[in-house]
Amino acid sequence: MITAEIPVTPAAPPPPVLARRAWVEHVMGTAVSIHVRAVEPTRPDLEAAVARAYAHLRRVDEVLSTWRADSHLLRLQHGETDEAHAWVSDVAELSLEAESRTDGLFRAWRSRPGGRTVFDPTGLVKGWAVAGAGAHLDVVPEIAWSIGAGGDVAVGVGPGPSAAAPSWRIGIADPRQPGRVADVVTLRRGAVATSGAAERGGHVVDPRTGTPVRRSGSVTVVGPDLTWADIWATAAWVDQGTARRLMAARDPQYRLIAL
Amino acid sequence: MRRITTWLLSTVSALVLLFSYHTSTSSTTSGVVALGDATTGGAASTQDPTADAATESDSTDTSEPTPTGSSSSGSSSSGSGTSGDPTDGTFTGDAVMTRFGAVQVEITVHGGEITESAVTQVPWSDRKDQQINSYAVPILNQEAVQAQSAGIDMVSGATYTSEGYIQSLQSAIDQANL
Numbered sequence: 001m002i003t004a005e006i007p008v009t010p011a012a013p014p015p016p017v018l019a020r021r022a023w024v025e026h027v028m029g030t031a032v033s034i035h036v037r038a039v040e041p042t043r044p045d046l047e048a049a050v051a052r053a054y055a056h057l058r059r060v061d062e063v064l065s066t067w068r069a070d071s072h073l074l075r076l077q078h079g080e081t082d083e084a085h086a087w088v089s090d091v092a093e094l095s096l097e098a099e100s101r102t103d104g105l106f107r108a109w110r111s112r113p114g115g116r117t118v119f120d121p122t123g124l125v126k127g128w129a130v131a132g133a134g135a136h137l138d139v140v141p142e143i144a145w146s147i148g149a150g151g152d153v154a155v156g157v158g159p160g161p162s163a164a165a166p167s168w169r170i171g172i173a174d175p176r177q178p179g180r181v182a183d184v185v186t187l188r189r190g191a192v193a194t195s196g197a198a199e200r201g202g203h204v205v206d207p208r209t210g211t212p213v214r215r216s217g218s219v220t221v222v223g224p225d226l227t228w229a230d231i232w233a234t235a236a237w238v239d240q241g242t243a244r245r246l247m248a249a250r251d252p253q254y255r256l257i258a259l
Numbered sequence: 260m261r262r263i264t265t266w267l268l269s270t271v272s273a274l275v276l277l278f279s280y281h282t283s284t285s286s287t288t289s290g291v292v293a294l295g296d297a298t299t300g301g302a303a304s305t306q307d308p309t310a311d312a313a314t315e316s317d318s319t320d321t322s323e324p325t326p327t328g329s330s331s332s333g334s335s336s337s338g339s340g341t342s343g344d345p346t347d348g349t350f351t352g353d354a355v356m357t358r359f360g361a362v363q364v365e366i367t368v369h370g371g372e373i374t375e376s377a378v379t380q381v382p383w384s385d386r387k388d389q390q391i392n393s394y395a396v397p398i399l400n401q402e403a404v405q406a407q408s409a410g411i412d413m414v415s416g417a418t419y420t421s422e423g424y425i426q427s428l429q430s431a432i433d434q435a436n437l
Contacts, residue, residue, distance in 0.1 A: 021436065022436035031430070033413070033429055033432075033433045035412060146412060151414070151415055153415045155413070170411070171411035172414075172416065173417070175416070175417065180428075193415065194415045194416050194417055196417035197417065218417055220415055
């Protein structure tokens with residue numbers, strides 16, 4: 001992506017003073033925070049876009065939740081319906097792509113003891129959903145936005161003079177000291193995704209062995225798109241060395257921070 | 260505040276100078292600490308800000324319990340130094356409305372550092388809230404302080420649940436901006 005920077009001349013007017021506004025809603029089993037910086041953060045178009053971003057996340061939850069028995073995904077798996085939202089096939093396709101791009105370090109299909117194979121795209125749905133929610137904010141002129149969704153972060157800038165757009169400081173939680181920040185990433189556009197054992201112990205399964213990954217620490221991936229940052233972070237949690245090598249070869253614009 | 264800091268600093272550095280003589284012979288670690296602080300304290304006592312005051316009050320705390328013959332004179336003089344500190348005391352903040360309800364915090368300052376924080380008012384809307392708050396809010400205070408000092412906008416970490424959010428650093432940052 002090419003960002004055109006407006007050269008600063010001595011006669012340039014001072015940058016506008018940006019106010020900040022935050023929203024928090026509980027959706028997809030976690031808290032989703034949206035922060036916006038704008039000259040006037042009470043603008044109705046801005047509020048409407050934030051509402052659309054949350055509505056997008058709620059809709060994703062209705063369609064793809066693995067916790068809600070009435071989600072399209074689970075009704076489909078339980079044979080209760082033949083119809084499903086197109087997102088189910090979108091996410092299935094994305095899961096296949098993720099599996100091949102990570103050489104199987106990421107896998108959304110797993111075998112259950114009874115020999116049954118279940119499709120569980122939880123590992124990428126959150127990142128993909130938040131990236132989609134961010135698209136609703138990306139079209140709002142002259143704002144900077146950031147979304148934090150249970151540990152995954154996406155930030156961006158709406159159309160307008162990019163020189164005035166502020167960047168966001170994203171702290172990477174210290175996996176060994178709850179409430180502490182171990183590192184800080186500064187971004188204007190992009191995403192930060194972290195996988196680790198700090199909050200929900202052992203919830204990532206190594207697809208090669210079928211056993212949960214039990215390790216301390218965390219891995220963080222920083223890159224342009226939260227969908228792939230999330231996928232690579234999950235892959236790196238399973239096998240850091242392999243994921244690092246694959247990422248460098250296949251997605252060089254993403255980088256890995258291991259704590 | 261500036262005068263208080265200068266005063267605290269000069270008292271502390273004088274104390275440290277007093278200590279460095281005895282402790283350097285008996286304990287190597289505290290000797291090094293005291294010596295280092297004595298030099299920085301002496302140089303900075305006229306203009307240096309609170310950062311040094313904090314580290315130096317730390318060092319008096321560590322050197323105080325050193326089991327040497329001089330400990331009796333040391334503890335008595337450091338006692339008079341800290342008890343007379345005008346910044347010591349217990350302070351109660353204003354009740355702050357959060358989206359979870361009103362929260363009020365009480366802090367205890369000793370030697371220029373927050374030694375204790377207690378929540379005097381927390382939202383008790385239901386039993387679950389109560390359970391969460393009983394341990395979450397005190398943690399939140401420290402996190403809020405840390406988040407402000409680091410200037411963090413968002414936190415990336417391993418996935419937390421809705422319940423986990425309440426005691427997360429992200430929640431402290433959000434509350435500062437809501």
